[in-house]
Amino acid sequence: MRQPLNEGQLVLIELLKKMGEEVERILKGCMQTLISLDRAQAEFWIAEDQKINDFERQVDDECVRLIATQQPVAKDLRKIISAMKISTDLERMGDLAIDIAKIVRRMEGPLLKQLVDIPIMAEKALGMMKQGLEAYASEDMELANDLAVQDDQVDHLYKRVLRDLLVIMMEKPEVLDQGMYLSFVGRYLERFADHATNIGENVIYIATAGRQDLNK
Amino acid sequence: MGHTLSVRQLEAWYGSNQTLKGINMEIASNHVTAIIGPSGCGKSTFVRCINRMHETLPGSKVKGEIILDGESIYEQDPVVLRKMVGMVFQKPNPFPSMSIYENVVAGVRLNGMRNKKTLQDIAEKSLRMAALWDEVKDRLNYSGMSLSGGQQQRLCIARALAVEPSVLLMDEPASALDPIATMHIEGLVRQLKEDYTILIVTHNMQQAARIADSTAFFLNGELVEHGPTSEIFTNPNDKRTEDYITGRFG
Incomplete structure (x- = not known):
């Protein structure tokens, strides 16, 4: 029934999964660009943003079609509304990844230090995004709730990145610009993880119709 | 396989009252096409023209052409045509004095089939296609009237399918049924389009939206708009369609 x-709904799960894979590919590419400071690569990734925007439109169109033709109610309706919100979150996450490539455009090398915590932040934030999408696909509340714990870890890493950069900038005022840019990168990744918690909040909304803040 | 239908300049009258005004429409095979519109818009007349039932009413008149699989239906024997074009009505109407089995094979028997084994095979196949077999296989000799409303309607669909039509016309097939039986029928319609061309008349717009591949909106005997259902219900071309589907008139 209600085939x-x-x-x-399966199409939406699949589209969001593919959209997430695209965001992952782009964030990984942008992080690589940050480490190599390769400006040509940065331009390549900035142009790739269009693909994520296309996915967002596809998700929205499918949601509109389902609402208009299938009259979803209750949990069915929450799933579709949530898919629209998740696609918006993923689109923003794509923008944040691209912002890293845009930083590379302006940054003068070489890197003031070997990056340690920033790549870990990127990896964790990506893991959160994938976990959020998995929670959406399987309606798994436990996976969704766990995102709050991971977000705290990313926030903690972000604070450490800021503190480390601050010390370096105080010691070497000549790298002030780069220090600022790298702290922006940290901020983008911290925001990226926040959007992943939004995905988890949508999963909880689907399951319970209640709201929960996973990003306190 | 279903057949395509081409409707050209179709006009129909009841006495002096013109109910269809120059309808041109292509109906794709293996496709569910829904006809929507307010009462009196001509949607039922339209499907009744397709199996030549309209012209059986006293004082009625039809002009124009309907081409079924390349051949004009007006050049065919109506009896032969109705074998190719099955119809399911609003109210389930099993023959009251007949068993479930007899209901299903009634049309085939009327066409002269007598072989018992063949009839049994046809009954099983048709009931399976109508998604009713599992529910009735142990009581085929019970009266058709012993079934629930939704089951009776599926029995009528099985009866229509038994004569192996290529087009299935459905005039409000679920409007007398509860939501669960309605969902059964809708699921069935989606399965049947693999083998048939289906034309469904409904004043339940949500139903049209749910099951049809394309939707046609009729108003005052005219075809206002015909297009993919997802477009009709998200971005119709004609303001009258938009007003109707959004509940602003009709």
Whole structure:
């Protein structure tokens, strides 16, 4: 029963999964660019943003189609509304990844230090995004709730990045510009993780119709 | 396989009242096409023209052409045509004095089939296609009237399918049924389009939206708009369609 609606929901899960894979590919590319400070690569990744925007439109179109033709109610409706919100979060996450490539455009090398915590932040934030999407696909509250714990870890890393950069900038005022840029990168990754918690909040909303703040 | 239908300049009258005004429409095979519109817009007349039932009413008149699989239906024997074009009505109407089995094979028997084994095979196949077999296989000799409303409607669909039509016309097939039986029928319609061309008349717009691949909006005997259902219900071309589907008139 309600086969077209069920199929539509599977299409949404698949589209969001692919959109997430695209965001992952782009964030990884942008992080690589940050380490190599390769400006040509930065331009390449900035142009790739369009693909994520296309996915967002596809998700929105499918949601509009399902709402208009299948009259979803209750949990079915929450799933579709949440898919639209998740696509917006993923699109923002893509923008944040691209912001890192845009930083590379302006940054003068070489790097003031070997990056340690920033790549860990990127890896953790990506893991959170994938976990959020998995929680959406399987409606797994436990996976969703766990995102709050991981977000705290990313926030902690971000604070450490800021503190380390501050010490370096105080010692060597000539790298002030780069220090500022790298702290922006930290901020983008911290925001990236916050959007992943939004995905988890949507999963909780689907399951319970209640709201929960996973990003305190 | 379903067949395509081409409707050209179709006009129909009841006495002096013109109910269809120059309808041109292509109906794709293996496709569910829904006809929506307010009462009196001509949607039922339209499907009744397709199996030549309209012209059986006293004082009625039809002009124009309907081409089924390349051949004009007006050049065919209506009896032969109705074998190719099955119809399911609003109210489930099993033959009251017949068993479930007899209901299903009634049309085939009427066409002269007598072989018992063949009839049994046809009954099983048709009931399976109508998604009713599992529910009735142990009581085929019970009266058709012993079934629930939704089951009776699926029995009528099985009866229509038994004569192996290529087009299935459905005039409000679920409007007398509860939501669960309605969902059964809708699921069935989606399966049947693999083998049939389906034309469904409904004043339940949500139903049209749910099951149809394309939707046609009729108003005052005219075809206002016909297009993919997802477009009709998200971005119709004609303001009258938009007003109707958003509940602003009709």
